[in-house]
Amino acid sequence: MTEGSASTNAQSTKPFSAEDEAALRESLRRCSEATVNAAIAFRQTGATEHLPVIILGVVERFVDPDLRPKLADGNSDGLRMIDDLGIDSLTMMEIVMLVEEVVGMSISNDELRNLRTLGDIKVFIDCKARGVPPPAPAEHHGIESILQRMPIQPPFLFLNEAEVSESGATGKYKITGEEFFLKGHFKDNPVMPASIMLEALGQLGVFHLLTAMPAPEGQEVGTNTIFFTSSDGVRCHRVCKPGDVLTLSMKPKRVKMPLAVFEGSIRVDADKAVVAEEITLTFGFVDKAAPAAPAAASSAG
Numbered sequence: 097m098t099e100g101s102a103s104t105n106a107q108s109t110k111p112f113s114a115e116d117e118a119a120l121r122e123s124l125r126r127c128s129e130a131t132v133n134a135a136i137a138f139r140q141t142g143a144t145e146h147l148p149v150i151i152l153g154v155v156e157r158f159v160d161p162d163l164r165p166k167l168a169d170g171n172s173d174g175l176r177m178i179d180d181l182g183i184d185s186l187t188m189m190e191i192v193m194l195v196e197e198v199v200g201m202s203i204s205n206d207e208l209r210n211l212r213t214l215g216d217i218k219v220f221i222d223c224k225a226r227g228v229p230p231p232a233p234a235e236h237h238g239i240e241s242i243l244q245r246m247p248i249q250p251p252f253l254f255l256n257e258a259e260v261s262e263s264g265a266t267g268k269y270k271i272t273g274e275e276f277f278l279k280g281h282f283k284d285n286p287v288m289p290a291s292i293m294l295e296a297l298g299q300l301g302v303f304h305l306l307t308a309m310p311a312p313e314g315q316e317v318g319t320n321t322i323f324f325t326s327s328d329g330v331r332c333h334r335v336c337k338p339g340d341v342l343t344l345s346m347k348p349k350r351v352k353m354p355l356a357v358f359e360g361s362i363r364v365d366a367d368k369a370v371v372a373e374e375i376t377l378t379f380g381f382v383d384k385a386a387p388a389a390p391a392a393a394s395s396a397g
Contacts, residue, residue, distance in 0.1 A: 166181065213259075234265075267303070
């Protein structure tokens with residue numbers, strides 16, 4: 097196999113007629129010209145580099161106009177189809193059916209269950225087109241799961257929810273205005289401290305280590321072994337105030353016990369708020385706790 101053929105699928109060997117192009121243009125008549133051109137190029141060549149433009153254009157066609165600016169951002173892959181883009185289950189099926197028609201593949205309902213974000217859809221379609229298994233889906237954790245695992249607890253916990261995979265983690269935190277430190281930062285003008293936003297990123301890194309870090313057999317990352325070590329290249333781009341929802345992202349760059357180096361970012365909607373080129377945590381492995389033994393039955397039965 098040549099290097100160039102690695103990005104194509106079996107579709108590149110099928111003839112793509114003028115009638116096929118006309119039908120494709122009709123199906124995508126409410127999509128952008130860039131989407132149409134990418135779809136034609138994919139159907140002619142099977143080159144998977146056209147797929148992100150196709151998927152983005154199809155999703156945009158079904159998103160309310162006032163939410164479409166979110167898709168224009170360069171970091172739109174983390175957008176959740178339901179919570180961030182307002183896509184309900186029926187609309188999601190319409191998107192899937194149009195994608196199936198445009199790229200010429202079938203997607204089962206079981207496969208849809210793990211596709212929560214725009215990035216999930218892009219990765220899944222790309223893998224399916226290339227005939228390779230998709231990566232394991234990110235695991236979603238609500239606040240109860242976070243409280244159960246994290247050594248950091250309220251009122252100093254700045255994660256409401258998180259999605260974690262081996263490749264990284266994303267999280268959400270809503271600034272309520274009731275945070276204890278906002279009473280003095282600043283007087284009559286509550287602003288989320290930059291140091292606290294950096295702390296929130298560090299907490300997401302901690303959660304990633306506790307839930308997704310591979311460990312030797314019989315061991316796990318110890319909750320009492322993780323500490324903040326350093327940060328580098330931190331820049332703040334936006335003031336964050338009560339009512340803002342922080343979307344946090346942490347991706348591991350280098351991991352070798354006892355150090356894990358992440359790159360992190362925070363956004364509010366489409367606005368860049370914080371960028372950290374490197375956040376370093378130290379960690380260690382401990383023996384897994386033995387499962388609790390079942391309670392013995394009483395003599396009374």
